[in-house]
Amino acid sequence: MSENSNDATQEIGLAAADARPLFQLSLMGKVGVGILGFWILVALVGPFLAPYDPADFVSDDSFGPMDATYWLGTDYIGRDILSRVLYGARLTMSLSFMATVLAFLVGIGFGFTAALAGPRTDMVISRIYDAFLSMPTIMLGLLVIAALGSSIPVLVITAGLIYSCGLYRIARALAVDIKVMDFVEAARARGERLPWIITREILPNAVVPLVSEFGLRLVFSILFISGLSFLGLGVQPPTADWGVMVRENLGGLVYGSSAAFVPAAAIASLTVGINLIVDDFSAQRGQEIAEEMI
């Protein structure tokens, strides 16, 4: 029988599979996890640690320097920057997280439907998305906010819908590739319905690229929402948001104040941290795929 002769390769294959951890972080990946972990922690407990209320005018100095009382200095109207950054972490991160989740649900939902439901549905959904994609994202955001006014739900929904465009394209392309595989044919021949095919046959095989994409989109939403806030169209003062803080304190740069730099650094470190993880994850998957191909 074939079993005996295949024993050798069999054992090797199995042992290799066991020995390979699911996902091994490189040094840079670990740094990324550290940064992200730090900010998540800040978002969770930051408000309890903040020495002052973020809206209180604690100092008479505008653009006060970093010192023992105000660790990161004060802003243009004398509020404590450390407290505002700690409070702002929660808002900035939760808004972009919600927007990204929304983008995922909408983009993947439409993407898979377009790929599987038939050429006509595909055509309609794809052309609508193409129309959205043809406009620069920030301009589209400005239009919506100009029409509906700025509030947090509008902000999240706008960011979510805008970033669902890219996800739609990716999800559709993945599903188109996977749906021609024989195991999907086999499921069709067995009489499975569309929801089952999407959730059981296609989604599990699309998860890895979608997870890397989630990280990237999260970064984009952070930048988008901060960007709108910076322009004065996003989160409204006096609420503590990193984008808002950069804008408020921009004037201080002239006096050599770090008040605008601190929230900017927070945004930068968070996005870099997420990117480091995503890079690590997709690089390893890429290598695995390359090895499989060889």
Next chain:
Amino acid sequence: MQPLLRVENLRVEARVGPKRYAPIVKDVSFAIAPGEVLALIGESGSGKTTIALAALGYSRPGCRIASGRIFLEETDVLSMDRESLRKLRGGRISYLAQSAAATFNPALTIGEQVTESAVLHGIMDREAADARAVDLYRRLDLPGADSLGRRYPHQVSGGQLQRLMAAMALCSSPDLMVLDEPTTALDVTTQIEVLGAFKEIIRDQGTAAIYVTHDLAVVAQIADRILVLRGGDVMEMGDTGQIVTNPAHQYTRKLMAATRPPPRVTGDAAAAEEAVQQEPPVIQVKDLTAGYGRITNGKAAATVLWDVDTEVKKRSVLGVIGESGCGKSTLARVVAGLLPAASGEVWLDDHILAGGVADRSLEELQRVQIVFQMADVALNPRQRIGDILGRPLELYHGLKGAQRDKRVAELLAMVELPGSFSSRYPEELSGGQKQRINLARALGANPEIILADEVTSALDTIVGAAVIELLEGLRERLGVSYMFISHDLSTVASFADRIMVLYAGRVVEDGSTDDILALPSHPYTQLLLSSVPELRQGWLEDVTQSRAALAGIAREVELTEVGCPFYPRCPIAIDGVCDTTPAPYREPVPGHRIACHREIAELTEFEREG
């Protein structure tokens, strides 16, 4: 004579964990003289490809050449630095991979790719390389040699592409060529054309070759010596004549036993056929025309199947045979409801089946199950075996929990796999094991008929033979019928009660297996029969000589609406008749049809003369 290549005590290891290695090639030594062809033969996992790659100083990722020495004349290959290795590969040693389609870059012309390594290694300049390429095309019997280099890979046929790979490998005049299963994926008729071309050009150019394959009959045609491998160990090494006629090792004899003999009339099929005749048909296909693209007026934009009539009786096996592109998989897809027919009907028992899966009842779907060719892609890589097998049980029979698990274990036992497999993922299984799971999933539905689409084609001989044995046993125990689709006539003949031969979407002949194998038969069936490699030296020469009469091997298959589709390749075609009028069915004995303009007597005479 000084050997060209010497491999001494080669040991290759694969990484199985951090700093842990397991040997996949253990202490292998051999030598190749200039101009000699050595075949490495064994099942998958025997280490044959690993050894062949080691000759290029290469080991696959995750593997390492642990010890041993490899000499190309006086040069020690394993101690070479990267730069000299780069010069060696594609220069003095060239490698010819299994899949021509994957080897050629679709965006570059054939000529650029054939001459690339010779020019890149500075062996000759572009003009000289182009001239040599054209000369090689001629020697390989490729049509339109002068302009071939300017064409793109998709503009030539699969068999031609395979021969072009040989041109690519030979262009830099290497001393040694490594051929990795170069004909395994080809139809029998194409295989002959490629083998013949390879053999001639290897002799012509005086190139030595390592020929890697699992097919002993193919090796017998082309190799001077054979090295039989199993699990990384040498079982036996000897001259081709000795191995083929008088194998010393028990394992070699087993390999030979698994090489199916060319189909012959046995007589036992007749008795079985008689018993089967009494049974009612499970599936009937009536006047079926099908294809791809938009359907208008009962015709698809690209029709690939014309007027097919057939039936599968209970407990019987219908073999469907033909080369790639003849429409045999399309037939299975139509019956399974994956592709709606353009016109015609598919009957299950006493009622017509709807065209699409969505319009069929769950019970109808349960009774007709399809098994796909490539087990690798037919099983969802993200589902455990238990879930893959459990799903049809849940869907068709409402089994849940412990009941489901029990039945999964039964199914695994039925396909001779241990119950512990249910917690594994498909990638942890070997090719043969995956194919068994693929079958077990269909069995889980308790079907009346299984549409088996090339289920053994991707497996090596021994594993394939085991799968056929399994199908045979299941038919006896469970009474399932099969529509068994294959391009391999000897496999079909050993298993089927009835055979239907398809050519370019039309049934050219059908009848009981014995009738098909006996005289008379359609010229195309004769071509197929004579193309099955025989396990003896000299067969290739014999067949290509008699085949001179059967000219037109290299011609393209044309899908035509008028006349007989085989007309352009047929040695006994009647001009003015065969190309204009559809061939009538002739019935030498009841239940045996041949679609041909020639009289039965003429066909018999033609076949006798060979």
